[in-house]
Amino acid sequence: MSASVLIAGIGVISAIGNNIAESLDALESGRAGMGDMHWLDSFHHGKLPVAEVNLNNKQLSGLSGLPPTISRTALLSMIAAKEALADASIENFHQLRTGFISANTVGGMDKTENFFKFFLSDHGKGRLRDIIHHECGSASELVAGQLGIRNYISTISTACSSSANAIFFAARLIKHNLLDVVIAGGTDALTKFTLNGFNTLMILDQEYCKPFDENRKGLNLGEGAGYVVLVSERVLSSLKKNPYCSLSGYYNANDAYHQTASSPAGTGSLMAMKGALKQSGLSPADISYINLHGTGTQNNDISEGTAIKELFNPSYPKMSSTKSFTGHTLGASGGIEAVFSVLAIRHGIIYPNLRLTTPMKELPFVPETKFLKNEKVIHVLSNSFGFGGNCSSLIFSKL
Amino acid sequence: MEIKVYIRSTANISPQKTFGESQSPDVAVEYRGNRLTCIEPDYSKLFDPKLIRRMSRIIKMGAAAATTCLQKAGVAMPDAIITGTAYGCLEDTSIFLTRMIENKEEMLTPTAFIQSTHNTVGAQIALILKCHHYNNTFVHRGFSFESALLDAMMLLNENHYTNVLAGAVDEITDNSHAILTRFGLYKQKPVSNFNLVQSNSKGTMAGEGAAFFALTNQPAADNDAQLNAMTTFYKLKDINETGKNIISFLKDQSIDINTIDLIITGRNGDKKGDEIYNHIAHAVFNNHQSIDYKYLCGEYPTSTAFALWLAAGIVKDRAIPAWVGKNSKNRSSIKRVLIYNHYQNIHHSLFLVSAC
Numbered sequence: 060m061s062a063s064v065l066i067a068g069i070g071v072i073s074a075i076g077n078n079i080a081e082s083l084d085a086l087e088s089g090r091a092g093m094g095d096m097h098w099l100d101s102f103h104h105g106k107l108p109v110a111e112v113n114l115n116n117k118q119l120s121g122l123s124g125l126p127p128t129i130s131r132t133a134l135l136s137m138i139a140a141k142e143a144l145a146d147a148s149i150e151n152f153h154q155l156r157t158g159f160i161s162a163n164t165v166g167g168m169d170k171t172e173n174f175f176k177f178f179l180s181d182h183g184k185g186r187l188r189d190i191i192h193h194e195c196g197s198a199s200e201l202v203a204g205q206l207g208i209r210n211y212i213s214t215i216s217t218a219c220s221s222s223a224n225a226i227f228f229a230a231r232l233i234k235h236n237l238l239d240v241v242i243a244g245g246t247d248a249l250t251k252f253t254l255n256g257f258n259t260l261m262i263l264d265q266e267y268c269k270p271f272d273e274n275r276k277g278l279n280l281g282e283g284a285g286y287v288v289l290v291s292e293r294v295l296s297s298l299k300k301n302p303y304c305s306l307s308g309y310y311n312a313n314d315a316y317h318q319t320a321s322s323p324a325g326t327g328s329l330m331a332m333k334g335a336l337k338q339s340g341l342s343p344a345d346i347s348y349i350n351l352h353g354t355g356t357q358n359n360d361i362s363e364g365t366a367i368k369e370l371f372n373p374s375y376p377k378m379s380s381t382k383s384f385t386g387h388t389l390g391a392s393g394g395i396e397a398v399f400s401v402l403a404i405r406h407g408i409i410y411p412n413l414r415l416t417t418p419m420k421e422l423p424f425v426p427e428t429k430f431l432k433n434e435k436v437i438h439v440l441s442n443s444f445g446f447g448g449n450c451s452s453l454i455f456s457k458l
Numbered sequence: 459m460e461i462k463v464y465i466r467s468t469a470n471i472s473p474q475k476t477f478g479e480s481q482s483p484d485v486a487v488e489y490r491g492n493r494l495t496c497i498e499p500d501y502s503k504l505f506d507p508k509l510i511r512r513m514s515r516i517i518k519m520g521a522a523a524a525t526t527c528l529q530k531a532g533v534a535m536p537d538a539i540i541t542g543t544a545y546g547c548l549e550d551t552s553i554f555l556t557r558m559i560e561n562k563e564e565m566l567t568p569t570a571f572i573q574s575t576h577n578t579v580g581a582q583i584a585l586i587l588k589c590h591h592y593n594n595t596f597v598h599r600g601f602s603f604e605s606a607l608l609d610a611m612m613l614l615n616e617n618h619y620t621n622v623l624a625g626a627v628d629e630i631t632d633n634s635h636a637i638l639t640r641f642g643l644y645k646q647k648p649v650s651n652f653n654l655v656q657s658n659s660k661g662t663m664a665g666e667g668a669a670f671f672a673l674t675n676q677p678a679a680d681n682d683a684q685l686n687a688m689t690t691f692y693k694l695k696d697i698n699e700t701g702k703n704i705i706s707f708l709k710d711q712s713i714d715i716n717t718i719d720l721i722i723t724g725r726n727g728d729k730k731g732d733e734i735y736n737h738i739a740h741a742v743f744n745n746h747q748s749i750d751y752k753y754l755c756g757e758y759p760t761s762t763a764f765a766l767w768l769a770a771g772i773v774k775d776r777a778i779p780a781w782v783g784k785n786s787k788n789r790s791s792i793k794r795v796l797i798y799n800h801y802q803n804i805h806h807s808l809f810l811v812s813a814c
Contacts, residue, residue: 102563164576166597175555182636190637194544195576196598209692213605214598216546216576224594228609235459235612252551255558256571313539313584313593319572330590446572447581449593 064230065302066455067240067290068147070139071398073283073385074110077122078142083402086410087430091384093267093279098131099249107263109249110281110386124205128188130167131248131282133198135391139284140202140242147240147288148299155239155294158211159203160229161286162221162245164390167192169250198246211238216390218445219352220311221245223393223453226287227309233291240294244286244394253389254280260319268355268387270380271364271426273417278354281386285394287401304404307438307456308341310334314448320358325366327450328352332370332440335452345438346376346454348403350396351426352442353380353412354387363442364422375424376440377431383413393443393451400439400455407434459615463673464681464814466621467530469523470669470767471496472755474781477523482771482779486754489651492644493635493664494756498522505586513573513582514550516543519668520579520627521586528587528623531672536623538592539583540609542602544759546576548631579627592619600805602626603760604690607671611688614675625670626760635664643757645727654727654753662726665756669763671770677814683770686810687711693804700734700806701741704798707808719792720772721748722765724799726757734800749783762799762807769795773813 072078074092075085085092092110099109112119116134120127123137140159149155170189178185192198196214203212211232215225222245229243247253257263257280264277289306290298312334314327321328336343352363367375381399382388388395403409412426437457444450470476473494475483487497496519501510504522513521520541528536554570572578577595584593592613596605603626610624638644645661654663673685687710691703708715721743723735739748755764772778778789797809 172555172559176559178633178637179556179559182633183640187637187640191641194597194599195546196544196602199598211690212598212692213596213601215594216597217580217593217595218575218577228594231609231612231616235615251558251563252555252571255563255566256554256568256574259566259568259571311592311594313581313590315584315588315590318578318581318585319568327590445577446575447577447593448584449577449581 063292064233064289064306066287066304066306066401067298067302068143068288069398069401070142070146071285071395072112072135072139073388073395074112074281075384077114086384089411089413089430091267091413092281093386101251101254103254107265108267108279110279111249112282125201129201130170130192130198132163132167132169132246133192133201135248135282135284136161136198136202136246137205140206140286143242143286143288144206149240150297150299153207156210157208158229158232158238158241159199159206159208160213160225160241160243161199162215162225162390163195163198163247164216164218164221165250165252166195167197168252169248172251217449218447219389219392220443220445220449220451221390221393223443223451224311226397226453227311227451229289230306230309233289239291241289242286243289244397245390246284247282247388247390249280249282262356264355267414268383269414270353270355270383270412271360271419272415273419275355275357275360277356279386281388283385283388283391283395285391285398287397302458303401304455304457306453308335308339308454310338311451314450316448319446321362321444323362325362327448328363328442328444329366329369331450331452332366335454339454339456341438343371344374346440347436348409348439349376349378350400350439350441351378351380352444353382355382361421364419368422377409377427379410379412379426381410396441397453400441403436403439404455404457407436408432409434459611461615461675463611463614463675463685464677465683465685465770466672466674466681467527468671468682468767468770469527469530470764471498471519471523472667472764473497473665474754483781486781491648493630494651496666514547516547516549516627516629517573517579517582521582523668524583524623524625524670525586527670527672533621533672535587535589536621537619538613538622539580539589540606540622540624541580541595542606542626542760543576543579543595543597543628544599544602545628545634546597547574547578548629548634550574552631552633600759600801601690603763604688604807607688610673614673620674620676622673623670624673626763627668628666628758628760630664630666638664651753655725655750657727658729660729662728662757665758665761667755667764669767681814682774684812684814686812688809691806694806697734697737701738704738704742704808711810718746718794718796720795721746722769722795722797723748723750724752725750726752731803734803747786747788749778749786759801762797765797765799766809769797769811773811776813
């Protein structure tokens with residue numbers, strides 16, 4: 060198996076920016092993406108803040124080159140994946156064995172919701188074009204088609220850890236020498252289905268979320284897409300610029316505790332972090348920064364925090380939840396946070412955990428609350444934990 | 459990949475009597491119309507009644523197939539659980555969506571939403587087993603099962619993985635059937651599944667199923683089969699490319715085409731789609747014995763899991779069982795089987811299975 064997998068390109072879109080440059084600027088100036096709903100037409104308008112991408116579907120269509128009538132999930136995916144591929148600037152891309160591994164949680168649900176309104180009253184009604192891309196895999200194929208990828212396409216859906224698992228699977232396809240270049244990450248658009256689903260679980264904060272704060276009240280849902288371009292060492296010579304970093308560790312474990320809740324001890328989280336460290340050959344002290352899963356729910360933050368305490372006590376790396384900027388983008392979050400992790404290494408920066416005023420009593424550490432520059436960021440641990448106890452950790456390392 | 463992968467055991471809930479005491483039913487079940495529905499087992503023999511009440515149909519089918527498969531393999535705790543599902547948990551998705559629309563986003567309860575998540579089946583298996591190991595779910599249309607299987611095969615070639623549980627689940631619901639019917643996927647006039655392949659008209663019959671495989675890299679006399687290789691190809695340029703891909707797949711495995719004893723094809727009765735199978739029968743294969751499987755399970759994106767189950771059973775017994783492939787003449791000494799399927803001429807896959 061090939062030795063290491065390198066990150067050659069990145070692309071992102073979320074409520075804080077439509078590309079890498081805008082996202083970096085928002086992260087540095089502490090500008091969060093939450094607000095009132097603009098595009099989502101929901102009963103919860105004005106009551107539940109969300110982190111929407113600042114463009115309507117027509118504008119997204121313009122940026123992506125895909126038709127405006129298709130799912131926002133595919134439009135967002137296309138924009139970030141295209142940015143990542145252009146950023147990688149691989150000269151002979153079409154001569155290489157290429158793959159697209161994407162993730163999402165509800166596929167074309169934004170359009171399905173509309174279809175269903177009509178379909179429920181009469182099974183002969185509802186426009187078929189609104190449901191044709193319902194399947195999760197459909198958005199991936201639309202985007203792969205535009206990018207000219209045909210060798211290998213797949214889609215992963217493991218709730219909130221989906222795109223971390225996509226990146227992880229992509230790295231293994233390269234290590235097994237099945238592919239040379241893989242664009243991997245995930246996408247999710249805000250939908251009424253997920254907003255109402257999370258609302259029934261009573262884990263949505265009616266104000267802007269406060270991850271890792273003693274008085275945290277839940278998460279804010281967001282939307283977006285984030286992709287990294289993974290390449291094998293053999294492809295290095297075809298790159299016009301140096302890769303950002305390597306993906307040195309990854310691990311998936313299952314909490315096996317409850318369908319939606321995390322175990323109090325953070326069993327799955329701890330196993331995921333430990334496994335990723337072991338695979339990268341690193342010890343906890345080597346980690347410079349943790350991009351937390353940090354949703355802002357009571358349950359996640361104490362569970363993740365307890366696992367971090369168990370693993371890192373007594374000396375803690377800097378850490379923060381960038382969900383305080385982007386909201387929880389579900390199937391996209393692992394991809395978006397992978398991009399932020401890569402940027403932390405490239406620019407030597409640490410992101411603030413916004414709105415953290417009262418540290419959690421149970422934890423002996425406090426996430427970073429200020430934007431830090433000129434930091435020595437060598438190894439970044441990125442956590443993504445999802446429903447079904449699905450826990451994944453990735454480690455990105457400076458070359 | 460260098461390390462050999464074996465199918466240690468299988469379990470399959472399908473529209474045929476494939477689950478239970480005897481893995482091989484006496485006769486095939488006939489369906490008329492355009493839909494084949496899974497014959498579900500008595501779950502009370504498998505799970506606690508409280509658990510059964512909480513689980514939706516697809517979760518029950520998946521969990522029953524998975525746990526039974528592991529029991530047969532004698533594996534208490536797999537090193538990984540990998541699931542493929544194109545549509546996910548449709549029934550719960552539909553329930554939550556319907557209530558959300560009818561109640562105008564008010565007075566909703568979380569159960570259906572929780573269980574609508576695509577990785578619910580894999581997660582429930584982990585919960586039942588208390589399995590903390592690797593757990594992944596692939597949701598890529600006609601490649602969902604193939605992706606899960608590739609992940610499993612890669613794991614078995616990596617360190618620390620000995621036993622991997624991989625499988626596929628997909629369900630038809632009344633709503634999904636109504637919608638897919640509008641897309642023209644199914645026969646407009648009712649047919650019998652026994653005549654599906656000869657129907658010579660547009661469309662097929664809808665199917666569903668839950669099949670799991672205990673895969674291992676450890677050779678053993680009581681393994682069911684060896685999974686030599688599996689590959690996929692996506693959106694082929696023309697019909698000739700299919701043949702070329704099959705030939706190069708066999709070449710990669712250093713397999714002489716004449717040593718294949720049986721071809722299992724994904725013919726589904728759709729006149730246009732089946733042309734590809736007719737073409738390769740002449741262009742690639744010469745007088746190879748071939749059987750179809752979709753008249754038994756119906757058409758659905760993860761139906762290749764049914765085909766792999768069938769192939770594993772055939773090479774295990776080294777014979778085609780009496781209830782399938784009525785026209786097959788040489789039913790014995792079957793040691794090597796090639797499965798070729800395409801889903802809507804977009805997702806093509808090949809599986810090579812041999813006797814241990």
